[in-house]
Structure formats: C-alpha cells, structure tokens
Amino acid sequence: MTLESVQQAIAEKPGVMLYFWGEHCNVCHALQPKLFEAFDDRFPEIEKITVDVGEHPDIAAQFGVFSIPTAIVFLDGKEFVRVSRNVSIPALVQQLERPYSLLFS
Numbered sequence: 001m002t003l004e005s006v007q008q009a010i011a012e013k014p015g016v017m018l019y020f021w022g023e024h025c026n027v028c029h030a031l032q033p034k035l036f037e038a039f040d041d042r043f044p045e046i047e048k049i050t051v052d053v054g055e056h057p058d059i060a061a062q063f064g065v066f067s068i069p070t071a072i073v074f075l076d077g078k079e080f081v082r083v084s085r086n087v088s089i090p091a092l093v094q095q096l097e098r099p100y101s102l103l104f105s
Contacts, residue, residue: 003056003062006049010077014045014076014103015046015103016074017039017046017047017072018049018074019032019035019049020063020069021051021053021068031069032069034089038093042093043100053065068084071087071092073092073096075099075103081095
C-alpha cells in the first residue's frame with residue numbers, strides 16, 4: 001500500500017472508507033469488525049481500506065489522522081464524514097444512508 005494507491009482509489013471509486021488503526025490499540029481491534037460488518041450490510045459498494053498507522057505514518061499524516069481509530073468516508077472523491085475514537089456505528093450509518101442511496105441507486 002502506498003499513498004498514491006490510496007489516493008488513486010479515492011479518485012476512481014465512487015465510495016471509499018479509510019480505516020486507520022494501530023497494532024496496540026484495543027479500541028481499534030474491537031471497532032473494526034463491527035464497523036466493517038455494518039458497511040458490508042448497508043454500504044456494500046463502498047470499498048474499505050485499512051491503514052496501519054505504524055506501518056504507514058506517511059498516509060496517516062497526509063490525511064491528518066492524529067488519533068486512532070479513525071474512519072474517513074469519501075463519496076465521489078470528496079471527504080464526506082470523519083469519525084474518531086468513540087465511534088457510534090448507528091449514527092454513522094444514519095449519516096451515510098441518504099447520500100449512499102443517491103450515489104448508488
């Protein structure tokens with residue numbers, strides 16, 4: 001994974017979620033499966049990309065990620081929503097439902 005490949009995915013795909021996490025972050029490990037399951041169920045067209053901030057600090061810095069976990073959702077190449085630390089999955093799903101349905105229907 002490179003910064004260029006992430007930027008290319010954002011530019012080419014209609015929907016991308018970047019999930020920034022760290023190896024020693026317990027919250028990251030607890031949140032990821034629940035978040036990905038919600039996206040698989042509700043937003044299957046959004047590509048999910050995980051970024052380990054320990055392995056790719058350049059990518060985290062480029063996207064202004066200073067705390068983990070952080071999820072950034074891009075729709076049509078633009079950042080639409082960013083959530084960090086205490087993430088409410090139901091609130092995130094609700095926030096994305098309408099724009100997702102407009103973009104992918």
